[in-house]
Amino acid sequence: MKIINEVVEIDGIDKEILRSLMSDARKPILEIARKVGISGAAIHQRLRKLEESGLIAGSKFMLNPKVLGYSTMAFIGIYLDKAMRNPEAVNQLKEIPEVLECHYTTGNWSILIKMLCKDNEHLMYLLNQKVQTIEGVSRTETFISLNQQIDRQIQL
Amino acid sequence: MKIINEVVEIDGIDKEILRSLMSDARKPILEIARKVGISGAAIHQRLRKLEESGLIAGSKFMLNPKVLGYSTMAFIGIYLDKAMRNPEAVNQLKEIPEVLECHYTTGNWSILIKMLCKDNEHLMYLLNQKVQTIEGVSRTETFISLNQQIDRQIQL
């Protein structure tokens, strides 16, 4: 692992380790060790360095939202009427648990959010009663995801 | 844990277990057991049932893309000139590793994608040389994420 201009470059063994853990964060270190052909202690050492470099942001259990009844994903472009209110509007968006992402973006909108709802009725409720009531929100444009074909992380 | 209309309802202990693992997938089961006050074996049993229910989609190591030099995220709305070509266009998008999400959406576009690039130059390259060259893609609209304020999973 080398660090060049604050950017980390990793070798093939690091890649194998990370690829294993990116697909299954609970895979035992020793299992990875056997697969890549070095000792568990060496994997440990490499993981410690990768953590110190900041490359590893953490590990997460992923849930299947559909099983909890959340089956409608939507992207919503938000127009704010006063740029000064942006930080406060974002704070209010944080209070809506269904908002999974929030980006300041170039282009038409001030903000683009991704929202996960149970169904269209729930989406309408969140739009009208939660998002549109935030001070500064003047208008929204909604794009419902009919079907998500790709969902992945950065590839190594 | 109860299943009603194919939707899973979980109790408070399941929630505590899942919340723990959603924030750190490698947290030892026994540590969670001590925290919630039941035995490790019981946690195990619950996790097995949660897996069987399909609620647990897996676990992932998360990387910090900036440390790899990827610091520009963009959303791109894609117009396709013939609906028949959609599946093939999506296949081609899958071949672009920088495309992290791809949704069929309602609204202006046929497809909305999320793409992670090193910088603006890389974004331009991907747009002109990769995305725009896909057969059927007639036009794109790009929204660069200047700053991501929220990034989270569904909350329990």
Next chain:
DNA sequence: AATGAAATATCGGCGTT
């Protein structure tokens, strides 16, 4: 649905090469 016990496997630090 939870428990304790028990066998097996892993974790993670240390000193060495």
Next chain:
DNA sequence: AACGCCGATATTTCATT
């Protein structure tokens, strides 16, 4: 950077309540 070693923990199964 990698290794073997090893005590402490964790995992996982099973009979029992």
